[in-house]
Amino acid sequence: MTDVFLSIGSNIGDREEYLRNALIRLSENSVIIEKVSPIYETEPVGYKDQGKFLNAVVKVKTELKPHELLKVVNSVEKELKRERTVRWGPRTIDIDILLYGDLVVDDDDLKIPHERMWERAFVLIPLNDIAPYMTKDGEKLSCLIEMLPDKEDVKLLKRDWYKVV
Numbered sequence: 001m002t003d004v005f006l007s008i009g010s011n012i013g014d015r016e017e018y019l020r021n022a023l024i025r026l027s028e029n030s031v032i033i034e035k036v037s038p039i040y041e042t043e044p045v046g047y048k049d050q051g052k053f054l055n056a057v058v059k060v061k062t063e064l065k066p067h068e069l070l071k072v073v074n075s076v077e078k079e080l081k082r083e084r085t086v087r088w089g090p091r092t093i094d095i096d097i098l099l100y101g102d103l104v105v106d107d108d109d110l111k112i113p114h115e116r117m118w119e120r121a122f123v124l125i126p127l128n129d130i131a132p133y134m135t136k137d138g139e140k141l142s143c144l145i146e147m148l149p150d151k152e153d154v155k156l157l158k159r160d161w162y163k164v165v
């Protein structure tokens with residue numbers, strides 16, 4: 001089974017509960033949760049006129065192929081009442097596929113690695129917590145994070161918030 005990394009985020013309602021619920025629903029749909037980062041509270045990136053996000057990154061294992069996984073991700077977002085309004089706008093839940101093993105996907109509806117992940121402190125900081133061995137072009141995550149202008153906008157909120165079974 002392939003190692004996959006997902007980013008999850010929420011900035012509407014009971015944000016922590018949405019994150020927890022997303023993992024429960026993923027695990028009911030052929031996605032095995034292996035490792036969960038702490039939750040960070042983060043300033044919104046892109047569209048600024050919205051509340052702070054809670055963000056985390058999870059390592060999962062799955063037999064699902066990338067597009068099958070995207071379908072599951074989209075259906076969980078739908079179940080959790082994610083509505084698309086403005087680009088990068090507020091949402092109950094957002095689930096992005098960051099990495100799927102070493103695979104590269106360049107389709108209209110799916111890009112892996114996620115196109116914007118390497119410039120997002122709200123992704124790289126939690127990713128570094130659960131996969132500090134990871135590199136991009138020989139550069140360690142900690143070095144990439146050091147170079148991000150908005151790294152101070154990502155604040156540790158809570159560890160051990162989801163029990164991996």
Ligand SMILES: Nc1ncnc2c1ncn2[C@@H]1O[C@H](COP(=O)(O)OP(=O)(O)OP(=O)(O)O)[C@@H](O)[C@H]1O
Pocket residue numbers: 084087088089094095096097098108109110111112113114115116
């Ligand atoms: N790696 C990926 N993970 C999830 N969705 C992806 C990915 N690559 C492309 N997409 C496509 O992006 C579409 C829009 O996703 P979404 O509305 O969640 O974007 P966003 O979260 O607002 O912005 P961003 O993509 O910058 O995180 C999805 O329906 C999906 O088809």
Ligand SMILES: Nc1nc2c(c(=O)[nH]1)N=C(CO)CN2
Pocket residue numbers: 008009010042043044045046047053055088089094122
């Ligand atoms: N802090 C933060 N900002 C964002 C986020 C997010 O999860 N956290 N998601 C976005 C679209 O995917 C756009 N901006």
